[in-house]
Amino acid sequence: MDRIVQKMLIYGMVMAAVVEMPVLTQAAERIPNVVFILADNVGYGDMGPYGGGELRGAPTPRTDQLAREGLRLTQFLVEPACTPSRAALMTGQYSIRNGLSLVVIEGSPYTLPGRAVTMGELFKNAGYATAAFGKWHLGGAPHSLPTAHGFDEFYGIPPDISWDSATYVDTIELTHSIPAPRQALLARGPQIVEATAGGPLKHIKPFTQEVRADIDNELVAKSIDFMKRHTDAKKPFFLYLPFSMGHIPNLASGQFKGKSRIGNYGDKLMEGDFHVGQIMDTLKELGVENNTILVFASDNGPSGEAFREFGNNGTPDMGSPGPFRGELGEVTEGSIRTFCFIRWPGHVKPGTTSYAMFSIMDFFPTFAAIIGARVPADRPIDGVDQTDVLLGKSDAGHREHLLSFIGADLVAARWKQWRMYFTDIHPTGQGPQRQPGIFSTSAPLAGYPILYNIEMDPHEDLTAGTFGWVTGPLFKTVQEYLESVKKYPNPPSPNITQFRSETR
Template sequence: MSRDLSVGLLALLLAVTATAPASAQQPQKPNVVFILADNVGYGDLGSYGGGELRGAPTPRLDQLAREGLRLTQYLVEPGCTPSRAALMTGQYSIRSGLSLVALEGTPNTLSARAFTMGELFKGAGYATAIFGKWHLGGEPQSLPTAHGFDEFYGIPPNISWDSATYVSSMDLTHSVAATPAELLARGPQIVEATAGGALRAVKPFTPEVRANIDYELVDKSIDFMRRQKAAGKPFFLYLPFSMGHVPNLPSAQFKGKSRIGNYGDKIMEGDYHVGQILDTLKELGVDDSTIVVFASDNGPFGQAGREFGNDGTPDMGNSGPFRGELGEVTEGAIRTAAFVRWPGKVQPNTTSYAMFSIMDFMPTFAHIVGGTMPTDRPIDGVDQTDVLLGNSAAGHRESLLSFIGADLVAARWKQWRIYFTDIHPTGDGPQREPGVFSASAPMAGYPKVYNIEMDPHEDLIVGGVFAWVSDPALKPVFEYLETVKKYPNPPAPNITQFHGGRG
């Protein structure tokens, strides 16, 4: 080849490269859809041994699990607000002062200083939206639209799905001196907001709205995805919908579809809504460039909410082979379902036994999308990209701490579960209440130790036989305490211990 021809080809190549669109030069950032169920237990879905065997088939979720990676040791926090705080910040909820479920009348709320997953994606150039339940506080500085989300539509951001029953139960008990119309106007409202704006009331949140709310949330999600596809912008969709949380009031389309009452009907309805999201991604031609995560925020609500059921059926989920329910720190309370699909990156029809915390999603996403995590605070989540891509079987986590209010109550180290307080049901007989109404008593100087693999139901204390476990199991506790010296936690939530007003 002549020198002149070589020079000419080189010039042509450089010209083509210089004029190529940026998308051809830079890897396209994946869209991310995060669907968060509410109090769905480890044993509820078909891919975890439930589904048809529970009387409530989940074919679309089972399909999603087959198309991606199923996590079998996915761990969360003991309640709705704590898990959502951990997901959004990549930190233990106690570092945000949100280590109890947020209730009306309590002062704890997400601070303006918090850095959330919304801000992570926004900083990486994404359009962001949340449709559903925030549950991290209703103060202006706590709203999702003050933390990186462009759009929000859902229930009041400081309470949960059961608030749909507030007005009817107030009217039933005559506890509030107001007419039904006044109660409706003053009661919980469906709200919406855009980035930097105030909340706007849309309509009262009634049981009728509760039954159909997930249709609204999915419709808004689909509209959001269509708009971002048209705009050519990567999107982060956070869909914390109501599947699994009391009162599980099914829509007319799914009423009576399952064989176990309202709870099963709502599980099947949630499965249908997940299918709507998946079908839309395919229709838009972006399913291959979208990470889809389905996860639950907690183990099942359990006996505390069973009376919400219909015709004698309990409105409660199933924790599979594990013991416990929402509000405790037992394995069944904090181990639940999660799977991840990312075509071409995450191998389909695979499982991982790696310990994976709900906090780990944020640093993992930061790695994948080129986001920047803050360096002026401790980040308790770890980057688990290697687990998702099949490059690590064990992952990068071997311990997890659990908090209730101000107390560090338990730890996991590998397959060992260690309790620093004695959490047990209150009352006896018909007064017996586990879960959120459990009691916590001090130990007599030594922690209780269980081996989750030998004894998934935690029926046998083995600390006397495996005394050496205390050494490695306590190491993450002391490491955490060291971080608190440098980065003190805000006041922990407290709604039971007032010390006679002494503070």
């Protein structure tokens, strides 16, 4: 009898341990908060850890600290412009799969489809509180708003235009194009807006150049309040902070005006660096620093010659692509390679650098894997899970290739260190009429693509036609994409220069 009792006691103790194990494991491995800060058109050569910062006349001490505390990606690849990159980030798909492979502009019909599944929905369905503060730029239709795609809160500029819309009323007055008093123009012009999940946009105040100069202070203050509220509520949070640092017109707030040695652009770099530090300090003060993935990246390479005239006092309002060529709107290496830092204490090794090819699309499946969320199975997901890169388990990562689109056209492809162009990317016009960047032309090539080796020739000056064997892997990548389109056809591609009256 004693033996039976003894066995029963041992059995009970074992079963109790088994029952408790998942609870203990769950407590020890809480799902992390995620904060994603997205700069706007900041180049590879602008930030301190990439050779910019102090050497660019605009020190970035807090970003330097972030690099020391986390992972620096040196092959972080994006899409050629603001809307395409943001669509790719939010959906884990090439922008063309959602009809957003050109910049959304006011009045055009292109907008994020209602059936798109965004990162907001990914986190919301996993039990997170979600917020987006800043620039959405994926369209203003009701079904395209962040609050229609998983975000509990949104505050920022109109979701179908960008930061330069702060100049609209001033340029209307300058040109006398719309005869109306200033107050009437302000009432009809771009507005700061806000919304909550499922609700309409509410106008808060006119978006003027004065508001533009102070907007990032507002966005960061709202971000801090959001993080505090949900830390107090013991609820995991996903904060998406696409602020204005880097985008023309770079108008710094009073605290940073004149701080850099290179004018408005440098002032805004220093201000953005300060705001990143505010987010870092808040996470520490709230005691959630060790359980938060913090990402700081840029959506594109820099604005260049196309927008330099937004600068004041003779200083160009433009960034640096570092050793590469190109600027916002092109598909050259300097346009689609930019900076990215990832910090996750206890998981991401501090002070590390990865040369793994990492696309902005890869965050979608990577975050899904980390938080245990499901990636949609009814559509192609072009991003790949790069958790092994974050955790230091893989040097090369799980990506070898990337395609680049402009409008309906597949214009370039990357495979490892090789870049191939299917169109001739070149500035239009001559002399003062030269139009680079987003206004450049992509003319079809007559016969053969152009090939470069980015490691041998970072500036893409010398064609690599003698390496003919490279075309095989590149064309295989293209063919795989074309096969996926047969199964999952793309929506109509954006085109804002050709209009047809016939119905289809």
